[in-house]
Amino acid sequence: MRIIFVVFLLLSFVKAEDFITKMEYAKMLYSNPRGIGCNKCHGEQGNGEIIAKYKNKGKKIVLKAPSINSISFSVFDQALKKTHKVMPTYFLTENEIEILYFYVTSEANK
Ligand code: HEC
Secondary structure, eight states: OHHHHHHHHHHHHHHHHHTSOHHHHHHHHHHOSSSSOHHHHHOTTSOOEEEEEEEETTEEEEEEEOOOSSSOHHHHHHHTTSOOSSSOOOOOOHHHHHHHHHHHHOGGGO
16 A cells, blocks of 8 residues: 555656746756756856956956846857857757746746
8 A cells, every 4th residue: 555655656746747837947957957057157047147256467357157148049059059168068958958048038037
C-alpha cells in the first residue's frame, strides 16, 4: 500500500512540472542555464550590472555586463552563439534562446 502511495506521489510531481508557466520556466532558465546564471552578471531584469571594479597599472577598470532587455532578437541570438572574453559560452537550444529572450524582454519582468 505504501509503495502505491509513493508512486502516486512521484507521478503527481511529474504532473505538477507540466503546469509551471512559461514565465516560471523562463525565469528558472535565466538563473540556471546549465552554467552560471545570466542574472549574476546582467541582473535580475537584464538591465546590466557592474561585475567588478579594479585597478590595472594605476588605471581604474569597470567591468560591466550590458543591458540585454531592449536589444533585437537577432543580436541576442548571435551573442549566445559566439564566444566572448568575459561571458561564458553556453550550449543552449534555439527554443531555450527564445525563452530567455521572452523572459528578458517581457513586461512582467520589468
Ligand atoms: C560572467 C558574466 C556573464 C554571464 C554569466 C552572462 N553574461 Fe552575457 N555578457 C557579459 C558581458 C561582459 C558581455 C559583454 C560582451 C562580451 O563579454 O563579449 C555580455 C554580452 C551579452 C549579450 C550581448 C549584448 C549586446 O548588446 O550585444 C547578450 C545578449 C547576453 N550577454 C546574454 C546573456 C544571457 C542570456 C546569459 C545567460 C545564458 C548571459 N548573458 C550570461 C557577461 C555575462
